[in-house]
Amino acid sequence: MGLEETYLKQYEHYKRIYSIKEIESLDGSKSFEDMNIDDKEIIELETDNMQNFTVESQKGFVEQRIWAIEGLRKIVEKTFNEFVEKNASCAEFGSGAFGTLYNFLLPKQFKKNWKQFDINPEFVEHNKKFTNRYNKKAKIKEGDMYNMPLGDSSVDVICGLSSWDSIWGYQKTINEVKRCLVPGGIFIHLQDLLPAEAPLLLTEAKKRQDRGISPDFLCGFHKEKRNYFPGFYGTEDWLITMASIEKQDKLLRLGKYLTNHLEDIFKQNEFRILRSSEETYNTVIKRKTHMKELRNLGFCYDGPENVFLRAYGHNDCWNSNDLDKKSIRLISSMDVLVAQKQNN
Ligand SMILES: C[S@@+](CC[C@H](N)C(=O)[O-])C[C@H]1O[C@@H](n2cnc3c(N)ncnc32)[C@H](O)[C@@H]1O
Known part of the structure; x- marks a missing residue:
């Protein structure tokens, strides 16, 4: 069984129809009881709110990735080595409070000509302090992916790590990607x-509305049990899959739904799709090598486990007797989309 199938089997516990009336904007300030999905209004709400998230809200992302970070790094390295020239100028959007792509995942040779942008001023300030402890030359600025602070045809590469999952105005950002990229x-x-829910739920609801059919559709959830204190449990629902009208109502894993959707819009905008896949890295490394570089940044893990899984936004770790004590198995995965602007 493949990694994705195993993941879906493990996490997808129940399914139900998600009604548009239940959908809320990213911060919950707008619900869609009136069934009206107004692109402009939502983009305005979204960009206002994106500027107010706290640095605290991003700490979990770093912790989640540490488990099998060497695997994520290999996937990034493979992607960049394949599609990006060594001296290419790169603009990263949605770099967050920790510059995770730049600091933890990107091979050195791509860092020379790299600019990070984020819409949230607090994230930018925090990222500057965090990054500059290790690399004083890093360029980090405020920048909105709906209105990129870049000239026409001025950069070779535009990229984001889990950044295009936080926005709703895909077409508007792709206009900017097209404007700023060189031919x-x-x-x-x-x-x-695991991608943010609201933009994807809204995307699917809007597609159905535009075709004149009910904007309610089937979704798959994982129910997580939370132990607040002894004897008191609660549950939290995590959206894991969504029916896609483009795929005859097949339930797609959220990351895959997002990649498929972005792929479609890039194609409509005359980009050539060079890669659209779930990349997996599965390897055995020496325990003493695990997180070697991250220790310099103050992270460490001293648990006894020897298998680490970081797949599609979820972590797991366990012990396997098949491995000697000095070795660790890492299994990591990422959804990757690479699109190229045409020459003319
Ligand atoms: C899910 S976080 C990912 C952060 C970081 N790349 C990471 O993987 O840890 C999404 C990031 O996109 C940023 N963002 C959201 N809307 C944006 C916009 N319109 N322009 C630029 N950045 C934006 C958010 O502030 C946030 O830092």
Whole structure:
């Protein structure tokens, strides 16, 4: 059984129809009881709110990735080596409070000509302090992916790590990607977190509304049990799959839904799709090598486990007797989309 099938089997516990009335915007300030999905209004709400998230809200992302980070790094390395020239100029959007792509995952040779942008001023300030402890030359600025602070045809690569999952105005950002990339330039979307729900739910609801059918559709959830304190349990629902009208109502894993959707819009905008896949890295490394570089950044893990899984936004670790004590098995995965702007 493949990694994705195993993941879906493990996490998808129940299915139900998700009604548009239940959908809320990213911060819950707008619900869609009036059934009206107004692109402009939602983009405005979204960009206002994106500027107000706290640095605290991003700490979990770093912790989640540490488990099998060497695997994520290999996937990024493979993607960049394949599609990006060594001295290419790169603009990263949605770099977050920790510059995770730049600091933890990107091979050195691509860092020389790299600019990070984020819409949230607090994230930018925090990222500057965090990154500059290790690399004083890093360029980090405020920048909105709906209105990129870049000239026409000015960069070779535009990319984001779990950044295009936080927006709703896909077409508006793709207009900007197209404007700012040089002819033949490359767009790279990497998704390793479980994507934010609201933009994808709205996307599917809107597609159905535009075709004159009910904007309610089937979704798959994982019910997580939470132990608040002894004897008191609660549950939290995690959206794991969504029916896609483009795929005859097949339930798609959220990261895959996002990659498929972005792929479709890039094609409509005359980009050539060079890669659209779930990349997996599965390897055995020496325990003392695990997180070697991350220790310099203050992270460490001293548990007894020897198998680490980081797939589609979820972590797991366990012990396997098949491995000697000095070795660790890492299994990591990411959704990857690479699209190229045409030359003319
Ligand atoms: C899910 S977080 C990912 C952060 C980081 N790349 C990571 O993987 O840890 C999404 C990031 O996109 C940023 N973002 C959201 N909307 C944006 C916009 N319109 N322009 C630029 N950045 C945006 C958010 O502030 C946030 O830092």
